Amino acid sequence: MERADAVIAGAGLSGLSVALALAEAGLRVAVVDRSDPRATHPRSPGGDIRTTAISLSSRRLLTALGAWDAVAGDAEPILDIRVSDADSPLHMHYDHKAVGDEPMGHIVVNQALKESLLDRLAARPEVVIADPGTVAELSVTPAAATLTLTDGRRLTGALVVGADGRDSAVRSLARLRVTRLPYRQSSIVDTIGHDLPHQGIAHERFMPGGPVALLPLSGRRSALVWTERSAVAERIARLDDDAFAAALTERFGDSLGRLRPLGPRRVFPLELVAAESFVADRVALVGDAAHAMHPVAGQGFNLGLRDVAALAEVMADAVRLGLDPGAATVLRDYQRRRRFDSASLMASTDGLVRLFSNDVTPVRAVRDLGLGLVERIPPFKRMAIRHAMGTLGTLPRLLRGEPL
Numbered sequence: 001m002e003r004a005d006a007v008i009a010g011a012g013l014s015g016l017s018v019a020l021a022l023a024e025a026g027l028r029v030a031v032v033d034r035s036d037p038r039a040t041h042p043r044s045p046g047g048d049i050r051t052t053a054i055s056l057s058s059r060r061l062l063t064a065l066g067a068w069d070a071v072a073g074d075a076e077p078i079l080d081i082r083v084s085d086a087d088s089p090l091h092m093h094y095d096h097k098a099v100g101d102e103p104m105g106h107i108v109v110n111q112a113l114k115e116s117l118l119d120r121l122a123a124r125p126e127v128v129i130a131d132p133g134t135v136a137e138l139s140v141t142p143a144a145a146t147l148t149l150t151d152g153r154r155l156t157g158a159l160v161v162g163a164d165g166r167d168s169a170v171r172s173l174a175r176l177r178v179t180r181l182p183y184r185q186s187s188i189v190d191t192i193g194h195d196l197p198h199q200g201i202a203h204e205r206f207m208p209g210g211p212v213a214l215l216p217l218s219g220r221r222s223a224l225v226w227t228e229r230s231a232v233a234e235r236i237a238r239l240d241d242d243a244f245a246a247a248l249t250e251r252f253g254d255s256l257g258r259l260r261p262l263g264p265r266r267v268f269p270l271e272l273v274a275a276e277s278f279v280a281d282r283v284a285l286v287g288d289a290a291h292a293m294h295p296v297a298g299q300g301f302n303l304g305l306r307d308v309a310a311l312a313e314v315m316a317d318a319v320r321l322g323l324d325p326g327a328a329t330v331l332r333d334y335q336r337r338r339r340f341d342s343a344s345l346m347a348s349t350d351g352l353v354r355l356f357s358n359d360v361t362p363v364r365a366v367r368d369l370g371l372g373l374v375e376r377i378p379p380f381k382r383m384a385i386r387h388a389m390g391t392l393g394t395l396p397r398l399l400r401g402e403p404l
């Protein structure tokens with residue numbers, strides 16, 4: 001491609017989603033990733049074994065982009081969320097029926113979603129997925145931005161989109177400052193088989209070391225995201241299957257009957273990473289490159305899709321008006337739309353982690369009071385459910401399920 005409208009660094013879930021959204025609007029897109037996105041099989045060392053809780057508004061976006069049908073068959077609906085605090089008898093219970101008929105979200109397998117996005121992209125003549133290459137340099141002129149790869153190849157567009165994850169090279173090459181806050185916690189991810197059906201319930205139990213979440217998958221299986229202090233997490237992850245199941249049962253209880261780890265198992269160190277600005281001259285950040293957060297609320301990628309929807313909308317509108325899609329006014333509009341949502345979700349997620357990863361008695365009393373209040377006051381509860389579903393506030397067209 002001579003010159004694209006957008007050059008996207010990173011073919012993770014955010015990069016592929018933004019490529020598809022821009023192609024839907026008729027923009028010409030080049031995507032490059034340091035590894036081949038189709039080669040990252042979950043069982044290979046670098047493969048993504050994770051699942052993602054996709055909120056209702058994210059599902060609407062993926063449906064509007066034609067990427068939902070291929071994953072729908074295996075996506076397990078979340079009908080109910082139960083949150084409990086260690087040994088406290090108090091718990092919160094969010095039933096989807098409190099706000100309507102739609103499930104609150106679905107659990108999807110990351111690699112299946114990636115493949116669905118890649119299949120849709122393969123059918124779009126506007127998109128070129130370049131051979132694997134690593135971003136080395138960024139140069140910006142008043143009219144264009146160019147990424148140079150370590151092998152010397154150059155990709156030029158009206159805009160460079162940094163979708164290259166929490167250690168984003170584009171972000172540092174564009175000199176965008178970042179706040180980093182390591183949690184000293186890591187999440188152990190595995191798939192768990194259990195004797196009793198999960199009935200569409202997502203469980204999250206807060207323990208002093210971190211939350212333990214079991215999220216419904218097809219059949220009698222759930223996705224485990226078990227957070228602990230990092231050294232403890234490494235030790236637990238190395239346990240054999242029987243000892244691992246016993247340690248998990250000790251924390252989670254036996255409400256799903258006997259638990260069996262099905263693997264593969266992997267550990268993800270956690271860190272908050274927040275870019276101070278999402279834009280620079282002819283550069284925009286999306287997804288984890290802009291904001292990486294603790295998985296406690298299962299919102300990281302959902303927030304990334306909200307970036308995707310907003311960026312695609314401002315760029316598509318600019319092109320329709322005959323304007324430059326990488327112009328400073330377009331990027332300012334993107335930044336304005338994303339700043340509040342991103343900052344508030346990061347702050348509330350961080351607060352939740354600190355409030356619950358704590359065994360001090362007065363702190364426990366305060367959070368139990370909070371749990372009790374949300375549980376007993378229906379408007380609070382409905383708001384919390386809509387927040388998890390991603391349907392609060394003014395949403396871009398794609399998140400309402402409308403075409404761009």
Ligand SMILES: Cc1cc2nc3c(=O)[nH]c(=O)nc-3n(C[C@H](O)[C@H](O)[C@H](O)COP(=O)(O)OP(=O)(O)OC[C@H]3O[C@@H](n4cnc5c(N)ncnc54)[C@H](O)[C@@H]3O)c2cc1C
Pocket residue numbers: 009010011012013014015032033034035050051052053054133134135136163164165166167168169187189225268286287288289295298299300301302303304
């Ligand atoms: C344990 C865990 C559970 C989670 N659960 C949920 C959940 O339930 N719901 C939810 O919404 N979110 C969840 N998240 C968050 C979610 O996984 C991330 O927000 C999401 O995967 C980020 O996708 P991304 O495409 O922005 O970044 P990445 O997946 O990091 O992709 C970045 C891509 O850029 C490429 N790249 C990097 N550097 C370069 C370079 N220099 N040159 C070229 N290419 C480069 C990489 O190879 C990679 O393919 C979870 C996270 C964790 C850790």
